[in-house]
Amino acid sequence: MNYEQFITKLEKNKIEYxxxxxxxxxxxxxxxxGYRFDEDGKSTGGWIRNCGDDWRTEWQKWLASLTEPS
Numbered sequence: 001m002n003y004e005q006f007i008t009k010l011e012k013n014k015i016e017y018x019x020x021x022x023x024x025x026x027x028x029x030x031x032x033x034g035y036r037f038d039e040d041g042k043s044t045g046g047w048i049r050n051c052g053d054d055w056r057t058e059w060q061k062w063l064a065s066l067t068e069p070s
Contacts, residue, residue: 002041006043024038025044033048034048046063
């Protein structure tokens with residue numbers, strides 16, 4: 001899934017997000033989770049803020065819902 005598809009899916013599902021730009025990369029934060037895209041719109045990975053809490057299961061569900069076909 002590229003950046004445009006990711007944002008489209010967020011907006012289609014009315015999921016609030018924050019865009020952060022660092023040089024040529026774009027990060028999309030959704031709640032406790034983030035996803036990073038390079039200058040070509042390709043995914044370069046994700047992260048969980050506040051890893052002290054166990055957000056992994058929730059993050060996996062969130063990511064699956066965004067990456068599965070519409």
